[in-house]
Amino acid sequence: MLLAIVLEVSATLSLRAVSTGGSWWWLCVVVLGYGGSFWLLGVVLTRGMPVGVAYGIWSAIGVALTALAAAALFAEALSPLSLVGLGVIIAGVLLAELGTRHARGGSGSDA
Numbered sequence: 001m002l003l004a005i006v007l008e009v010s011a012t013l014s015l016r017a018v019s020t021g022g023s024w025w026w027l028c029v030v031v032l033g034y035g036g037s038f039w040l041l042g043v044v045l046t047r048g049m050p051v052g053v054a055y056g057i058w059s060a061i062g063v064a065l066t067a068l069a070a071a072a073l074f075a076e077a078l079s080p081l082s083l084v085g086l087g088v089i090i091a092g093v094l095l096a097e098l099g100t101r102h103a104r105g106g107s108g109s110d111a
Helices: 002-019 024-046 051-074 080-110
Strands: none
Touching: 002 024, 002 051, 024 051, 051 080
16 A cells, blocks of 8 residues: 555656656556556455555555655645644544444454
């Protein structure tokens, strides 16, 4: 999952270079990054992680890392309120994961 997130963040950040007329190399990073990220996300799903949880973790951490990296690399604004928003997104994904675990445990004990 971690490598899927890193590839997605790298691809997203590379879009900046592509959008400003960067070389074809950046386009390759975008295509391979997104392709590899989705493939690895599929691998995670085949190992039994629920789709909602896997996608939630992948997207929430990806959004947070992309925002932090864009602030560091491209001097994009990241206000305290933005940081709170990122925290809320991550907290929501954690709650969804806990809820999924609880639901799986509850249905397993009823059988």
